[in-house]
Amino acid sequence: MTDTKSGDDKTLSVNPKKTLTLKRPSVEQGTVRQNFSHGRSKSVVVETKKRKFSRPDEPVAAAPVAPAPAPKPRPQVTPQPQSNVRERPRQPQPDRSGVVLNDLSKGEMEARRRALQDSKVREAEERQRAVEEAKRRAEEEERRQREREESARRQAEEEERLKAEAEARARAEEEAQRRAPSAPEKAEEPTAQPPKRAATQAGEDDDDEGKPKSKGLPVKRVAPTKVDPARPAKTRGDDQRRRGKLTLNTALSDDGEARGRSLSSMRRRQEKFRRAQHQEQREKIAREVILPETITIQELAQRMTERAVDVIKFFMKQGQMLKPGDVIDADTAELVANEFGHTVKRVAESDVEEGLFDIQDKAEDLKGRxxxxxxxxxxxxxxxxxxxxxxxxxxxxxxxxxxxxxxxxxxxxxxxxxxxxxxxxxxxxxxxxxxxxxxxxxxxxxxxxxxxxxxxxxxxxxxxxxxxxxxxxxxxxxxxxxxxxxxxxxxxxxxxxxxxxxxxxxxxxxxxxxxxxxxxxxxxxxxxxxxxxxxLKANPDRTAEGVVIEAKLDRGRGSVATVLVQTGTLKTGDIIVAGNEWGRVRALVNDRGEQVKEAPPSMPVEILGLQGPPQAGDRFAVVENEARAREISEYRQRLAREKSVARQAGQRGSLEQMMTQLQSSGLKEFPLIIKGDVQGSIEAIAGALEKLGNDEVQARIVHSGAGAITESDVSLAETSGAAIIGFNVRANKQARDASEAAGIEIRYYNIIYDLVDDIKAAMSGLLSPERRETFLGNAEILEVFNVSKVGKVAGCRVTEGKVERGAGVRLIRDNVVIHEGKLKTLKRFKDEVSEVPAGQECGMAFENYEDIRAGDVIEAFRVEHVTRTL
Known part of the structure; x- marks a missing residue:
């Protein structure tokens, strides 16, 4: 059996197997919040070891020990009432000094009580001194504040006085100049410090803000804010910024709640202030910004020498959320540049071709050609x-x-x-x-x-x-x-x-x-x-210009263009732009097949070295470097792609539009892939095929190009269902094998007459045959008979032409066609006949129609389908 009795900080345990003990916790714990710089804090566990007191009636085992000089007050322990349970004799307990105390007399207890009261008195006096010290610091701070206000007021008065003196001196000089206008001008005495000295003084003001300045330019200062004297201000000096180790007393005191700035934070603040001052003093430079048709925000900021962040902020104020990589048009970029105080020069993408052709030559430079x-x-x-x-x-x-x-x-x-x-x-x-x-x-x-x-x-x-x-x-x-x-x-x-x-x-x-x-x-x-x-004259001592007469793709030499130099001299190594292509001239070949170093005006030559074959009729010109040649070529290729896409989009349309167009117009297309030896021949073939079409059938060139027929051409033909036409070119082995496997025919031609005639015949096969109707004759219905197993049979007399069995017939009543169909039977008396001439009578029955009456007219006709040609 276990019995537990709880008292004040004491626990009495009764156990039949163990002796009776009195337990008391010797260690108490608490937590204290510890503050650090930059807003960090930490909870610290603090342990307090309590002293154990003995009862007064217990015997003393050792001499009394003098009390501590300033013990902290502790709660007085009241003796517990006697228990009816027999207690074991208590063991001697040591105090803080290590002396074992078994019992205390009444005199010693009284001495300890007095020492406790003295410590309370000392604590009250320390609190009083702390209050007086805080009041004294507040008064000191208020006095310093009044001194600062007085110093600022005196400095403002000094500035006003200097300003008034400067204005009076300026008025006096103006008056003197007005009275003696003819007198030689004297050098003006400096009325103010030079800018360099002013900047130096401004820097001194940044370093030493507390000292008033009596010389130099007037400095505008912000009026200090007034401090409420009833509310003591907390001051932080250098000793607090460098206070070092955090102790338990400073952590528990009220002054430790306000966190001071670190040295790094103060340095960053001063550096930011100096940078702001420097930016305000920097003079704004207005620039001429060159704007293309489209530009990114990053590029625009670089051309304005502004920060991209500032341009983004401007757009945010306008309600637009953009990124530096976003592209804006020239009008928007012009608004931004004007807002930032810059002037704008608009240029178009086509300006890359400026100065490429039609350069004016001086009359003295022209020579005969x-x-x-x-x-x-x-x-x-x-x-x-x-x-x-x-x-x-x-x-x-x-x-x-x-x-x-x-x-x-x-x-x-x-x-x-x-x-x-x-x-x-x-x-x-x-x-x-x-x-x-x-x-x-x-x-x-x-x-x-x-x-x-x-x-x-x-x-x-x-x-x-x-x-x-x-x-x-x-x-x-x-x-x-x-x-x-x-x-x-x-x-x-x-x-x-x-x-x-x-x-x-x-x-x-x-x-x-x-x-x-x-x-x-x-x-x-x-x-x-x-x-x-x-x-005829030209300037041979300038960059060459001319026209492309012909271009082709040679298997051994690459892109070959036959050009005619119109002005200037074309040399080996020149960088030229011809249409959408560019390249460096690797070789010049004249009409006799000889390589030449240069080509003067009016000389036709073959050029080797272009990136691709240009179009026949394109103009070419020499440019100064590869970068410009590439830029012009890319611009022209982009324009050609955009035109092609726009044209295809206009022709293609949606699937629904295509089906509607086919149903309404019945237009059939004949797809072709044309490969020729030169660009001029391909263009001529394309022009001839365009003229072949009509409203019902039309040739569509899926792809055309100069050079041999390749495997990719066969793949394209298989995909698009096109025929392959080779003009003065042949297919390689891979293309032939692929065409045989895919079942695609390749037709070769070397005379344009034969090519056009064959395509014309093939396109004619797509034309629907023409329906041609031939009138045969008329017959009048005299009587209508009902014949079993046959139906109604009309007894007729042929009044005009003839009537043939199997011919088409129309039933006309009151000059209105009410039925069109075919004859089922045509009899003369009881015999089936093939035809009945005019003036004779016959019997006729219609297929699937019996609404016939006496007096109706039957018109017989023959339908023929004639093959059409283009």
Whole structure:
């Protein structure tokens, strides 16, 4: 059995197996919050060891010990009432000094009580002294505050006095200058400190703010805030900022609640203040900001020499949340730049091409150049044969079927002078190429066959030459033929406003024969005479400009462009931009296949080294470095992509629009992939195929390019369901294998006539056959009979034409068609007949229709489906 009795801090335990003991806790615990700098705090566990007191009636085992000098007050322990349980004898307890006390007398207890009272008195006196010390510190702080206010007031008065003296001195000087205007001006005495001294004094003010300044520029000071004297202010001196170790007394005192600034914090605050002062004093610089069509916020801030954060804050004030990498347009960027106090210069992306073409040359730098002559005319009128005769070379044998497919450029010597010839195809498909040839030329030779006279392409050539504003020389060819009639040619040219000299005009005409080489010298002399009249000049000592005559992709040499240098001198190593492509000139090849170092004006050369083949007719120019060439090329390629995307988007539309268009218009497309040897031929083929289409069927070129047919072309054809056309090119082995596996046919051509005819026939197969109706005759219903197992049969008389079995019929009642169908039976008496002529009677029954009456008219007709062609 266990019995427990609790008293004040004592526990009495009764156990039958153990002796009776009296327990008392000897250690008490508490927590104290400890504060550190930067707002940190920590809870500290504090242990307090209590002294145990003995009862007065217990015997004393040792001499009394003197009390401690200043013991802290402790709660008095009241003796517990006697328990009826027998207690064991208590063991001697040691005090703080280690002396064992067994019992205390009444005198000793009284001494300890007095010592306790004395300690309470001393604590009260210490509290009184602390209150007096706090009051004294408050009064001291108030006195210092009054001294600071008085010092600030005196300094403000001193500043006002100095300002008044300066104003009075300035008024006196103005008065003196007004009274003696003719007197020589004297050097003004400095009325204020120089700026450097002012800046020095400003720096001294930053270092020593407490000292009043009596010299230098007046400094504006902020009025000090007044302190309530009833509320004592807490001061922190250097000793508190460097107070070091935190003790238990300082942690428990009230003054420790206010946390002081660290030295690093004070340094950061002073540095920030100095930086702010420096920024305020910095003078704002207004700059001219160049703005493209679009710009990022980061780039705009750099061009304004502003912080990107400030620009972002400006947008935030406007209610827009943007990032430095966001792109804004030129109008928004101009508003931002004006808001920051800068001026704006707007530029467009196309400005990268400024100064590329049409550079003005000085008159003294211009020198004579050879004429550029274009040979134009109708197909098979002998243009290439004439050039062949002039060049003394066999050019025509290399052409397929004797037809020129490309633009050729050659140079010819005559009497020590050079003439550049450009041979253009005469076929109608090469109209665009012929137009480009006219633009790049100085003189146009119009070749007209004396036996054929003026033909359609001859008229086109005249129009192109007139549009380009170049003079014409008429070469009447094939005069050696018996049926040649040169006068008929001259007469027919009058209808197209070409007035030759023999007919009273100003156009030179020469009768020549390319096969017999007659009068070729006269033709060359006429060219040189015309060039002297034109006074052709160019500046050879500048960067080259010109036009691309032809371009192709050569397997061994890469991109090859045939160009005509119009001004300047093109040299090996120059960086050129031609259309969307750019490159460094690796080699220059003339018309005889020889490599040359440079090409002067009016010289045609082949250029090697371009990134890709340009379009025929593109202009080229030399630029100073690769960076600009790449920039111009990328700008032009981006424009071409945007135009292509916009055009495809306009053509493609949504799927629903495509289906609606197909249902409404019934337009069928014939997809093609065209690969040619040169760009000019591809363009001519594309132009010819565009003219083939009509409202029902149309050719669509999925892809076109210069070069051989590759495996990727076959893959594209398989995807798009297109046919592959090769013009003067062949497919490699991989492309052939892929086409056989995919079942795609590759058609090869070397004459444009055959290509256009085949495509025309293939497209005609897509046309729906034409429905053609032929009238046969009319019959009038005389009587209607009901026949079993047959239905109603009309007894008719054929009044016009004839009626055939199986023909289409219309039932007309009161001149209105009420039924259209086919005849089921056609009988003459009881026999089935194939036809009934006019004037005879017959019996007719309709398929799936029996609403027939006497007096109705039956019209018979035949329907034929005729195959259509383009």
């Amino acid at each position: 050879p004429p550029v002559v274009t040979i134009m005319g109708h197909v098979d009128h002998g243009k290439t044969s004439l050039l062949d005769a002039i060049r003394q070379a066999n050019v025509v044998s290399g052409e397929a079927g004797g037809i020129t497919q490309h633009i050729g450029a050659y140079q010819v010597e005559q009497d020590g002078q050079t003439i550049t010839f450009i041979d253009t195809p005469g076929h109608a498909a090469f109209t665009a190429m012929r137009a480009r040839g006219a633009e790049a030329t100085d003189i146009a030779i119009l070749v007209v066959a004396a036996d054929d006279s003026v033909m359609p392409q001859t008229i086109e050539s005249i129009n192109h030459a007139k549009a380009a504003g170049v003079p014409i020389i008429v070469a009447i060819n094939k005069i050696d033929k018996p049926e040649a009639n040169a006068q008929k040619v001259r007469t027919e040219l009058l209808q197209h406003e070409v007035f030759v000299e023999s007919m009273g005009g100003d156009v030179l005409d020469v009768e020549v024969s390319a096969t017999k080489k007659l009068n070729l010298d006269k033709l060359l002399e006429a060219i040189l005479l015309q060039s002297e009249v034109l006074e």
